[in-house]
Amino acid sequence: MKLSSIKIGDQLRGRVTEDLEYPFVGTVEKIYTNSVLLAITDYDQQDADNVAELNQKIVVAADSLTKVGK
Template sequence: MKIATINIGDKLQGKVQEDLEHPFTGTVEKIYSNSVLLTIDDYDPRDEDNVAELNHKIVVKAQSLKKFKKNDSTAK
């Protein structure tokens, strides 16, 4: 996804191997030049400890995100 198409408040889906093993959805809090700060909203229960350690926030490269589709939601 291109950074120019992202707005604060957008709900996005991502997968970040380094911090979370499974896909998650989050809301855009801040936009940087090539990445965004997300509040993690929905995630796989197996990632619960990691999400808590991250304080429900994560910085993700824009190109590894996609728009959230309601039928693609992850379980919490």
């Protein structure tokens, strides 16, 4: 997804296999040069410990995200 199409408050779906085993949904809190800070809002329960360790936040490359359909 293009960084220019992302706005604060957007709900995005992503997958970061380095930190979480399964896809997750997050709300955009901050936009960086090539990535965004997401507050993780929905995730697989098998990743609950990892999400807690990340304090429910993660930085993800913008090009690996997709918008959540309404």
